[in-house]
Amino acid sequence: MNESQRIAKRHRRTRKDHASETAEDYVEAVSEIIEEEGACRVVDLAKRFDVSHVTVTRIISRLQKEGYVTTEPYRPIELTDAGRKLAKDSKARHEIVFKFLVSLGVPREIAEIDAEGLEHHVSDQTLQVFQDFLKGETIKGTLD
Structure with missing residues (x-):
């Protein structure tokens, strides 16, 4: 693979990651709000993300x-099986990154934001x- 192809591959990956970012954040938030409050409504998400009701409705x-997700007018937002899986996976990813940053000495408040x-x-x-690093296993690889 030449340099141009490597650069293009990185940009494709970044675009793909950006495309799924909002979905991951929202289903994770819906899951957390349901767990904390028993139900999740558009207004809850608008407050959580500090965005308008219209923005949340579109997302x-x-x-x-x-x-x-599933929802109907004037009803709470529910996660489908796929939504619950995405929320669980997203939360796990967040926790791993957060714990890794803290283990490196990043203050918890900053690690939470960065994660x-x-x-x-x-x-x-x-x-x-x-x-593996968090478990204390030997890290193999090189920095090129």
Whole structure:
């Protein structure tokens, strides 16, 4: 693979990660709000993300089309099986990145903020290395 192809591959991956970022954040938030409050409504998400009701409605509509949530007018937002799986996986990714950053000495408050963005862009292979590091396993590889 030449340099141009490697660069293109990185950009494709970043675009793909950005495309799924909102879905992951929203289903994770819906899951947390349901767990904390018993039900999740548009107003809850608007407060959580500090966005307008219209923004949340548009995103929820998209997530419904993608099969992650169900909702009806004046009813709470529910996660589908696919939504619950995505929320669980997203939360796990977040926790791994957060714990890894804290283990490196990043203050918890900063690690929480940084993990919120990094969790969407870290490959499964890198996450596995983070997990191995946290378990105290030897890290193999080189920095090129």
